Amino acid sequence: MLTDRAYKRPRDGEAFDTTVFEERYHGAAPSEVPESICCSPTKKHRTSLGHDDTLMHNDFMMDSASDSTQSSLSTTSFSDMVEVLDAETLRTIVNVLATQSSVAQSLVSVAYSQTLQGIDFRNYAQRVDSIISGKSEQYSSPGSACAGVRACIAAIAVRVGPQSPFNTKRSALEALHDIALTVIRTDRSRQSIEVKREFEKDDCIVQLMLQIIQTMPMEERLGVGRGFTSYGSTLLDSIRYVHEKSVENYVAGFYDLALVLHALESGPSIAVV
Numbered sequence: 410m411l412t413d414r415a416y417k418r419p420r421d422g423e424a425f426d427t428t429v430f431e432e433r434y435h436g437a438a439p440s441e442v443p444e445s446i447c448c449s450p451t452k453k454h455r456t457s458l459g460h461d462d463t464l465m466h467n468d469f470m471m472d473s474a475s476d477s478t479q480s481s482l483s484t485t486s487f488s489d490m491v492e493v494l495d496a497e498t499l500r501t502i503v504n505v506l507a508t509q510s511s512v513a514q515s516l517v518s519v520a521y522s523q524t525l526q527g528i529d530f531r532n533y534a535q536r537v538d539s540i541i542s543g544k545s546e547q548y549s550s551p552g553s554a555c556a557g558v559r560a561c562i563a564a565i566a567v568r569v570g571p572q573s574p575f576n577t578k579r580s581a582l583e584a585l586h587d588i589a590l591t592v593i594r595t596d597r598s599r600q601s602i603e604v605k606r607e608f609e610k611d612d613c614i615v616q617l618m619l620q621i622i623q624t625m626p627m628e629e630r631l632g633v634g635r636g637f638t639s640y641g642s643t644l645l646d647s648i649r650y651v652h653e654k655s656v657e658n659y660v661a662g663f664y665d666l667a668l669v670l671h672a673l674e675s676g677p678s679i680a681v682v
Contacts, residue, residue, distance in 0.1 A: 542596070555603060583644060615663060631674075
């Protein structure tokens with residue numbers, strides 16, 4: 410009972426008498442209102458309806474925001490998304506991908522290798538050019554020119570290995586190409602004739618190139634093959650030219666440059682005999 414006074418049920422058409430309630434609870438704080446009143450079936454119904462309306466409104470707002478986000482993503486290119494990401498975010502993404510994908514690990518290794526300082530082997534190619542052209546008196550005696558060229562090739566072989574960075578391997582391949590080009594070029598000097606005759610049966614340059622390529626992942630092979638040389642052409646085109654000239658001039662030691670081309674273009678690993 411709300412008060413000591415008896416509650417009078419209103420007749421049909423009369424309003425409820427709220428005097429008792431107002432007298433008892435006028436100015437009362439919400440916490441002072443009896444729970445039995447707050448929890449009446451009618452109050453519960455009104456409260457749950459309002460709550461449902463609020464939830465529906467919130468869900469609608471969230472769905473609208475989600476639709477707006479999806480629409481924005483669908484109209485933004487992947488490259489544009491990457492462009493706005495900061496370095497730390499990209500580094501985190503790469504680390505996550507690299508732990509889950511061998512392809513991602515390989516790409517990271519290749520990219521890292523290409524940043525390392527490599528050995529420049531151009532001086533060996535230049536030395537071979539000096540030997541074969543007859544400019545150096547040191548190689549004027551018979552057999553000395555061949556020995557000098559072999560020494561340059563051996564020096565490259567010693568300084569490049571499976572764990573060498575990309576730039577070292579690339580420089581070695583370019584230098585070996587330059588040496589091969591110098592050997593097959595038309596020159597009437599005694600040293601040139603002597604060295605060319607030697608490489609009619611010696612394929613040491615080709616074998617060293619194949620050994621280097623075998624230690625390179627496919628991404629590095631494709632990269633070095635398509636890279637431009639000092640001649641203004643790609644390494645692939647430069648090697649192809651040497652191969653064609655070796656066939657024309659019967660320098661059999663360079664015939665297997667066809668295997669080098671295949672390995673650099675996209676072929677599988679080539680067994681080195």
